Amino acid sequence: MVALTLAIPLASGSGVRALAAFGGGTAVVNRLALVGAFFVVFIPASFSLVLALESFVGERERTTLEVLLSTPLREAEIYAGKVAAVLAVSLTLCYGGLLVYCLVTFPGLGYFPLAILLALALSTICQVAAMVAGAVIISLNARTMRAANVMASFIILPMSIALQAEAALILIGRAEYLWAFALLMLVVAVVFLRMGFNGFSREALLARDVGLRNPWRRAVNAVRGSFEGRPGLLRLVWMRRTPMLIAAAGFPIGAVAGYLAGATNVIPANVVRPVLTSLVRTTNASGAIDEALLIFSHNVLAFVLVAALAILTAGLSGFLLTFAPGFILGFAAALTSWTFALSGIVPNGFVEIPAAIIAGGLAIQIGAAAIHMDPSGGWTARVLAAFADYVRALRWLVPALAVASVLEVLLG
Amino acid sequence: MLEVDGLAKRYGEVLALRDLSVRVDEGECLVLLGRNGAGKTTALRCMAGVLLPSAGNVKVDGIDAADDPAAVRALVGLMPEVPGLYERMSARSYLDHFGAIYDLEPSLRTRRIGELLELFELADAGDRWLGTYSKGMRQKVALIRATLHRPRLVLADEPTSALDPDSARRAWNYLKDLQKDGCALVICTHSMEEAENLAGDIGIMSAGRALAVGSIVELRRRSGLKTHQEVRELPSLQDIYLAIVGNGAAEHELAETRSA
Ligand SMILES: Nc1ncnc2c1ncn2[C@@H]1O[C@H](COP(=O)(O)OP(=O)(O)O)[C@@H](O)[C@H]1O
Ligand SMILES: [Mg+2]
Secondary structure, X not given: OHHHHHHHHHHHHHHHHHHHHOOOOHHHHHHHHHHHHHHHHHHHHHHHHHHHHHHHHHHHHOOOHHHHHOOOOOHHHHHHHHHHHHHHHHHHHHHHHHHHXXXXXXXXXXXXXXXXHHHHHHHHHHHHHHHHHHHHHHHHHOOOHHHHHHHOHHHHHHHHHHHHHHHHHHHHOXXXXXXXXXXXXXXXXXXXXXXXXXXXXXXXXXXXXXXXXXXXXXXXXXHHHHHOOOOOHHHHHHHOHHHHHHHHHHHHHHHHHHHHHHHHOOOOHHHHHHHHHHHOOOOOHHHXXXXXXXXXXXXXXXXXXXXXXXXXXXXXXXXHHHHHHHHHHHHHHHHOOHHHHHHHHOOOHHHHHHHHHHHHXXXXXXXXXXXXXOOOOOHHHHHHHHHHHHHHHHHHHHHHHHHHHHHHHHHO | OEEEEEEEEEEOOEEEEEEEEEEEOOOOEXXXXXXXXXXXXXXXXXXXXXXXOOEEEEEEOOEEOOOOHHHHHHXXXXXXOOOOOOOOOEHHXXXXXXXXXXXXXXXXXXXXXXXXXXXXXXXXXXXXXXXXXXXHHHHHHHHHHHHXXXXXXXXXXXXXXXXXXXXXXXXXXXXXXXXXXXXXXXXXXXXXXXXXXXXXXXXXXXXXXXXXXXXXXXXXXXXXXXXXXOOOEOXXXXXXXXXXXXOHHHHHHHHHHHHO
């Protein structure tokens, strides 16, 4: 690993220099120098994933876990020790590589993007921390290393998307975007670290039953069980009043944000206009049924997507369900007037908005369940229950959306 | 030293341990016998403050394991069923690492590690990677690790199952020495010789329950076995054990082979 971290920056650094020496265009060389830095940092960062996946399930497979757990070390110390050890190794490799690369590449190149390199270094810490924290959660919950490797794709996929975004940001060459990226990764890392820490206990590692028979039947039973004994819609809305309130707040917050965005021209109007026209579109009597169906299917799709994305986005998608229409409304109001904008959502809004608030609140609940871990386990049961609530609520929400689409076409 | 009262432990749907009550004073040794899956390992983990009881309580030196498991773990030395060593460490550095976790002074731990490696005939191999050790050597290292910090209570799960008879005897003598220094012992084993050698009290477990707890003499009385007429010897612990566990057939066979 150490050899690789040295060889790669040496090779890529020399490559960039060679290109510069043999008359590559300055712009190309400069860009390439940055992309090289990105790779040099990224490759050791990916080692951290393997190390972190190993951390607990590896000790379990090598039967050293029980000894570690029998020491007086507290849960927090073991967890922090594991995370810190992985981070220390991989960050040392990252920064060692970056340093070697910079020493090889930049002297005499007449170009040294300090701000970007610093931002890259910071976003690397945050990204590696997020990856490590996520992998440690997998390592805590997997029973075998092989299972952990399979589950690692839940980290690799989102991370590869994040990396592509990061690469694009580096090519754009604006440090502030990288800072924002680092901040996002930091939030993810903190959420994961908290989850892992809360879910970490000796009990969870040693006493959770293993080798269950009939995994398929168990899964079916778990799903069926999650639907049993759930409250009716009204009681559910009361039980979930906090996420409902958050979702409800999304609408006015979105409206204000949209209004500000529209009034200050942050977003060019031509991006939002197509959406706006669909919002305030005049009805076309001949295709009324088609149009109602279109609006209806659109909204149902949005509700389904929001639930599906709730786990990945920690419930943010639920908030967006009310925030986005609010934003569009505010934006339209800024371009025209509040009266005109509001007239666009009457009367169907009276049905759609409460439906969106309920669905949004339940989606936020799914997200909250997804990022909550407990030493006594039960994560799956809680997430399934939150999903079951959502699905059961759809029995009311889907007809409501149908009514709203008819209202919109007939009276809107 | 160790007071266990009404201890139960549930793993999901499995009730691995139910209503176990035992007491071990300083300098005493309790030997737990029982078939595979009887709950011995689970009992040790609960006594070591590694797992929390589902019901009942465990007190070590007056500290309740549910209230302050870390303090209990600091007083206890647990030797699990499998040695669980880090293969890519030498015995010395491995033991030193754990000595440090238990807050032993560096000079003290170097001295103790040296003495104990010597005692268990590992001094020469002490700088080799543990991955190269034989099963018995690993078990010795695990025993040293569990007792390095001079715990007040040693919990050992089949501590000599892989040792040759000579090394096993050495290990028993070592455990008896610890006992003389006031350490309490709980040993799980399938070796009747080990049990007879170490035991003060013997607990016979089955399906998560203690069928009987007491000294060999008491258990002999409870088992109802008489002195073997033919050979005029006391019923062995093996006989007593099988009688209490309720395996009459095996007992007959054993008696026959002995008289033959
Ligand atoms: N992590 C676990 N999850 C589920 N069941 C377990 C677990 N560990 C042990 N058991 C069960 O608990 C019972 C007691 O096991 P154990 O204490 O290891 O027995 P022993 O050490 O006496 O052989 C057994 O039935 C075993 O299958
Ligand atoms: Mg066992």
